[in-house]
Amino acid sequence: MMRRMGEGVLMIVVLVLVCGLGVKGDASDHRYKEGEHVPLYANKVGPFHNPSETYRYYDLPFCAPDNVADKKEALGEILNGDRLVDAPYELNFREDKQSKSICKKTLSKEDVAKLRDAVAKDYYFQMYYDDLPLWGFLGKFDKDKIDPTEYKYLLFKHIHFDVAYNDDRVIEINVQTDNNLAVDITEDKEVNVEFSYSVTWKKTDIPFEKRMEKYSKSSSMPQHLEIHWFSIINSCVTVLLLTGFLATILMRVLKNDFIKYSHDDEALEDQEETGWKYIHGDVFRFPKHKSLFSAVIGSGTQLLALAIFIFLLALVGVFYPYNRGALFTALVVIYALTSGIAGYTATSFYLQLEGTNWVRNLLLTGFLFCGPLFLTFSFLNTVAIAYSATAALPFGTILVIILIWTLVTAPLLVLGGVAGKNGKTEFQAPCRTTKYPREIPQLPWYRGTIPQMAMAGFLPFSAIYIELYYIFASVWGHKIYTIYSILFIVFIILIIVTAFITVALTYFQLAVEDHEWWWRSVLCGGSTGIFIFCYCLYYYHARSDMSGFMQTSFFFGYMACVCYGFFLMLGTVGFRASLLFVRHIYRSIKCE
Known part of the structure; x- marks a missing residue:
């Protein structure tokens, strides 16, 4: 039975990968003879400043063919909001046309009002010609020359296509109005x-x-590359300063601590016990809410693996410009395949923390990230349906995603959990934990959780904020981002800075005899996600022209999920780094 289930999982994954990552036009080899039909698809229309608010091309009163045929689309294209249909234009290969009429149409008052509203909102259309994207505006509005207080609305009724070819293949296409x-x-x-x-x-x-x-030339222009390299240099300087700061702590402060705690002089015995050494009986006391803690570590590890795999695909050239839906398909498939990592990590760590109900912990791990994401999607999909937007997923696509979750994600999560249970190991603590916890001394306000999170999140965020603008302009705008190598370097720097700053704050926390570092390391490591969400507020109001309920809800809804994912991922990084550090320093001293 397990063999059949594995074969079924493999078939689904292969089908999704084949359908999603290899998007091609009807003419698979893209070679044409003179006068041969070249596929031209109309995709969508929508306000230029609201990238999520897009509608079907024929939702506006354009000239439509007698039989409008929808193009069969892959999973990633549908998730991307693409709804390709046959366009009303006929652009046969190497066949010039001076001016050809599509249709003569009488626009009613309702049609005129709809088109005028579209022109006022800067509606654009998007099409694909032999898999090459092209755009154009529906019209323009400007102040009336006679009466400047009034606006004049013009609808473009003629489109000119400039097409370049090389031998028997289409190379470039541009639209003019x-x-x-x-x-x-x-x-x-x-x-x-x-x-x-x-x-x-x-x-x-x-x-x-x-x-x-x-x-992709726009993102590779010299002035943009200079900004990207400035971002990397800024991040590297941050890493070097932080590394030097940590090196000072580890080489000087800790060295002095080790020397001090290694002496058995009577003079030292008479001194009052203070410092991180004297909480050795509490520092490895397991945290509260160990099931939730283990689920956070499991989900964060899965998201870190997901990010690394996505970067690897980007670096090998899978996500080239306008490879429609490839990124969304990869996200769905890789998230499903990495669920076993979450199950194994969460269950294994939960049992190390002497947890008893590992099945409940596994369920919590499965829904910790997917649950909020599903609730957000349900609300936003309902909004998209109310707007009749292409962002609303068809029932069949929702069913496919549910099947992937049911037949791939859930089984791999369970298999990972079973493997974690069978491979159970003891928690490696260099010090024995006392029966009763030591009282934490009264600490100043700046050593509280929230001030520490603010300090922990600021440095990693400062290392990536320049690059964030280009990512936002690509995801929530019409810019194209293709410099994945630079983005990968910034991502590695983000991981390093997060680990270093969390380790430093963990040391300061232990030095004042606060032994509750487990959850603090997660919160401090993941606090960069909160800073990113704050940047979302700034970007929406100061750097973009997005407006309307649908676009606003899509932007903040999905960015909240992304920032939550960053919180889990970086929180896991912070905890793992702190755990290695704490084990190292307590292994280096004699603890009675």
């Missing part, structure tokens, strides 16, 4: 419009393999 070929839709009245288009083909020497490079 002409203000002189526009119709005035300012007034609420019926308008007769003849929609038309023209096509011009030209030869180019750009090879087919490099036709996507123009979409």
Whole structure:
């Protein structure tokens, strides 16, 4: 039975990977003969400043073919909000057209009002021609020349396509609109419009393999690269300063502590016991809420593995510009496959902490991140349905995700938990824990949890905040981010800085005889996620033009889930680093 279940899991994973990561057009080899039909799909329309608020192309009163055929899409494309349909234009290979009419249409008052609202909100359309993306605006609005207090709304009725080819392949496509070929839709009245288009083909020497490079050039321009490298230098300086700071602690302070605690002089025995050595009987006392603690460590380890695998795929070139849905497909598949890591880590650590109900702990691990994500998705999908937006997932896609969770994620989580239970090991504590906990002395306010979290989160955030703008502009805007090597370096720096600053704060906490460091290390390590969410507030109000309930709810809803994921991941990093440090220093002294 286990063999059949494993075969079923493998088949689902292979199907998702094949369908999601290898998105191709109808013409699989992208080679065409003169006059041959080249696939052109209309994707979506929406306000330019609200990337999540997109609608189907034919939701607006455009000229539609008699039989509108939807393109069969992969999982990642649907998650990305793509809804490709046959476009009303016919761009046959190397076939110029001067001006061809699509249709003559009488726009009713309701149609005019809908289009005027779309023009006022800077609606754009997106299409794909032989898998090459192209965009254009529906119209423009400007102040009336006669009466500056009034606005004039123009709808573009003619589109010109410039297409470049090399031998038998399409290399580039651009769209142009002409203000002189526009119709005035300012007034609420019926308008007769003849929609038309023209096509011009030209030869180019750009090879087919490099036709996507123009979409990534903006992020590779010298001025942007300088900013990226400045970000890395800034992060490296932060790491060096922090490393030097920690080295001072480890080499000088700890060395003096080791010498002091190694002496057995009577003079030392008469002194009052203070410092981190004298809480050795409490420092390895297991934390409260050990089931939740283990679930946090398990989920954080899974998310760290997920991030590393995504970076590896990015570095080998899987996520090239406009590989539609590849990132979303990879996220779904890799998260499902790494659930075994969460199950194993959480169960193994929970049993080390002498937990008894490992099944409940496994359920908590499975829902710790997926639960809030599912609730957020349910609310946002309902909002998208109310707006009739393409961000609303069809029932079939939701069913596929549920099946992946049921047939892949849950079984691997259970298998990981069983493996963690069978491979149970004892918690390695160099000191024996006393029966009764030592009282924690009264500490000043700045040694409290919240001030320590603020200090712990600021340094890692300062190492990544420059890069955050480019990521946000790519995810919540129309910029393209392709410099994954730099992003990976910044990610590694983030992990290092988080580990170092958490270790430093853990030492300061132990030095004042506060032995409750377990949860504190998680909270301090994960506090960068809170800083990132604060940056979301700044970005939304100061750096973007997003507006409306749907876009606002999508931005803050999904960014809250992302920041929560960062909290779990970096909290795990902080705890693991602190645990190694605490074990090392207490192993280096004599404890009675």
